[in-house]
Amino acid sequence: MLVLSLAACARPGPAQAPPPAVLPGEVDPASVQMDPEALVALDSLIEAAIADGAVPGAALAVGRRGKLVRLRGYGVLGEDDATPVDPSTIYDLASVTKVVGTTTAVMMLLDEGRIDLDDRVVKFLPAWAEGDPRKALVTLRQLLLHRSGLPPFRRWFFEIEGRDAYQDAIRGEPLEADPGTRTAYSDIGVMT
Numbered sequence: 001m002l003v004l005s006l007a008a009c010a011r012p013g014p015a016q017a018p019p020p021a022v023l024p025g026e027v028d029p030a031s032v033q034m035d036p037e038a039l040v041a042l043d044s045l046i047e048a049a050i051a052d053g054a055v056p057g058a059a060l061a062v063g064r065r066g067k068l069v070r071l072r073g074y075g076v077l078g079e080d081d082a083t084p085v086d087p088s089t090i091y092d093l094a095s096v097t098k099v100v101g102t103t104t105a106v107m108m109l110l111d112e113g114r115i116d117l118d119d120r121v122v123k124f125l126p127a128w129a130e131g132d133p134r135k136a137l138v139t140l141r142q143l144l145l146h147r148s149g150l151p152p153f154r155r156w157f158f159e160i161e162g163r164d165a166y167q168d169a170i171r172g173e174p175l176e177a178d179p180g181t182r183t184a185y186s187d188i189g190v191m192t
Contacts, residue, residue: 025068026069027067029064031067032065039062042060043072056076056077056078056079057073058073058085059085059086059087061087073085102144115140117139117140117144119139120136120140121140121143121192122138131171131174132175135179143189144190145183147180147181147184148186148189149175149176149179149182150186151188154188166191
């Protein structure tokens with residue numbers, strides 16, 4: 001699996017020394033039948049994007065066969081923020097996160113037999129239905145298909161901060177429609 005995050009600002013960061021071929025925590029690419037030169041080319045591609053001003057920085061994670069072969073940060077956070085990007089830098093990928101992150105993770109759990117798409121959300125988050133008893137009927141499938149009945153979004157980012165605050169807000173959010181009766185693209189559903 002390859003996950004690449006690029007910040008969408010247009011100022012290059014300072015030049016960086018080339019990273020070593022393999023950092024602590026990474027495995028030798030050849031040990032998982034991956035061409036090490038492909039990773040060098042990927043490093044060069046990211047560094048060129050930074051030098052060209054396409055992005056100020058990037059975080060990269062490359063895994064193969066359950067092993068981490070590349071975990072690097074490049075450049076800086078942004079035009080007005082010279083903080084170096086490191087492998088743990090988190091970027092808001094907006095709606096792309098739903099496909100790349102959430103859906104992939106859910107499908108992996110499904111493949112492992114740990115969930116069923118028709119499981120109700122309250123099986124995993126018992127208090128989730130506090131804001132509206134109809135939420136006890138919402139399934140994982142309905143969340144993924146944006147048919148949970150939840151509203152599209154709330155402007156919570158102006159009002160609250162932190163994981164617990166968001167979980168409390170989502171738990172207390174009432175449905176706008178009965179589960180399964182309406183399709184409404186819902187960031188709140190995916191945040192659940």
